[in-house]
Amino acid sequence: MLGDLLVHRWHEEELGRTLAVFAGHRELVAARCVRYPATYGYFGAYKPADVALLADGDGPAGPGMSLMLAYSLVDDGQDLAVGAFLRLAAGGGVAGEEAGRRLAAVLRHRGEGPKHALAALRGAALKGAHREVWEVMAGWLTAFLPGPGERATAGHTRMVSLAADVASWVGARGGLPVIAELASRRPGSELVRQARRLHACLTAPPA
Structure with a gap:
């Protein structure tokens, strides 16, 4: 069943429904949402608010969550990205250096500068998540x-x-x-x- 979850489909369920079924496994849900981001972008159900849903979920963070967070930092409005980052940090859901490496990969793939991500990370640091922001920065600096x-x-x-x-x-x-x-x-x-x-x-x- 888990293998089927990661198989590409043209029509996807909304992330919120999947998260309800796989409560406590937000990394699995995130991985399903961003299976092929470097090649195809966001297929199917991804919406910026999905990161906020995952931030309120449970379970450890890994590559899928880190990639979702990276896209949020690059794409979403600063308030939305900062809010999701803070909630993830409060629940131990920021895989710092991994998230930094994923952020570097997203920016390199798109050929974009770091302006929006820097604004969001500074905002999160100023609101108390400075340790988690530093861990992200350490991975990002090394890769970017x-x-x-x-x-x-x-x-x-x-x-x-x-x-x-x-x-x-x-x-x-x-x-x-x-x-x-x-x-x-x-x-x-x-x-x-x-x-x-x-x-x-x-x-x-x-x-």
Whole structure:
């Protein structure tokens, strides 16, 4: 039966009905909703409000939930995305680094910048989910920042700036290789300055 649930159909039930049947298994429901997002987009029943329904559900988060959350951060109005993020965070439903990697994949596939996702994540952090936001940022930075020889954008700089703010709020430690590499570059750009600010926070001795 679970195999049948993940088979593509042209006509789908609404997510709310599926969630009612599989109560406590929102990851399974999310996976069904976003089976082929990179190739086809949202087939069938997906609506922005579906993330809000999943946020109020039960069960652990995994790739499906993380991908739903990533699309919400990119697509939905800030209030809707922030509200869903906060409810997921309150129930332990944000798989931080996984969600960050999925967010990077969505943006790369679409060729979009991080403006809307940054606004939503900053809003969630300012409303109390700063630890969960930092975990998402750690995965996102690793998967989305330009490597040596790749072109950086103003969006990348804003990402690192937000990450530095949030890392300082939560007292994050542990270093990120991609940030260490950026911080080691010749000074002169705002991206390098923000990377050095974040790297200094992550490598500072415990207070």
